[in-house]
Amino acid sequence: MAHTEQEILEGLGVIIEEIVGTEPSEVTPEKSFVDDLDIDSLSMVEIAVAAQDKFGVEIPDEQLKDLKTVQDVITFIQK
């Protein structure tokens, strides 16, 4: 089942708050995980695992390095 961009963004906001404690309103599409949200490589794995549970889309480790912004993840999940 397809998710809208807004649904994925809100879902990521909840996931990121749970994992690193960032305020969901801070999680906007243009934000970079590393530079803007201060999320490290291990937390990215936790986000990928949680996103898989929530949206049913597997994000493999090989893919993670290419997903630099919130929008990248939204696009990947929508594909």
Add this chain to the structure above:
Amino acid sequence: MFPTPSVPGGAAIRSFGEYQPSRVVTNADLEERVDTSDEWIQSRVGIKERRVAGPEDSVASMAVAAGGKALAAGGLSPEDIDLVIVATCTPQDQIPNTAATVAARLGIVAPGAFDLNAACAGFCYALGVASDMVRAGSSRNVLVIGSEKLTDWVDWDDRSTCVIFADGAGAAVVSASEENAIGPVVWGSSGERADKIYLRDHKYLWQEGQAVFRWTTTELYKTALEALERAGVAPGELTAFVPHQANLRIIESIAKKLGAPQALVARDIVTAGNTSSASIPLALSRMIGRGELPSGSTVLTLGFGAGLVYAAQVIRIP
């Protein structure tokens, strides 16, 4: 056919011992060597300082030191031991094995002696083997040692690995006992992922950090829970969880999934670093020494590492 051995039926850990090299390497020391920081290391792996072997420390000498302490703590003499197992993935030489040398240096005459390589799961594997040997009547007292000199295999210019690995040894004596105090080992492997942790150029420890993190934090709690179930122990009855000291974030992530909020979680990595097969007995011995694990405590162990291999069991503290 052949006679069936007459045995008490149970196996129990009688005592522990440990050895750490005296040289302390802090995060500040590593900042001088590679582009890293205390904050980065603590937030990624949870280590503040680690012990690094000096020229006087070898895998065998550290094993002898830890094993000797375990014997003394158990009130045993060398002649009581009939089997020595050294779990190590960093033996000084492939030939001869480490265990026979260690036994001889401890004054144990002609015991069975072999090395076991299950990487960072080595202690749990060796403990499982020792427990089964005792319960089958093949041995009465087994000296099980995890000893590693990982820093021989570290690229000190690689900031992703040199901050993690360390040296040390931990030992336990497993003895025949009326009451069984070592639960069934639950073990397994995943050789199709052998490329996730290996020796780069046959020389340097290397791991795919994200893959290892995903594996350990999403799969291994199931092995831990199965070990509890096989031992007939509910998560709420656990005194402590002592997993391989690989990375504090892995440790805490697995601990959260066990449903045992009351259990003390070993954090020995903070001052000991990742010592592979030595990390679990080292942590147990140090926790007992600090009075954190009273006699009779129920503890869940979980080892995991290169292979990939993993193993867990429940033990009762002597």
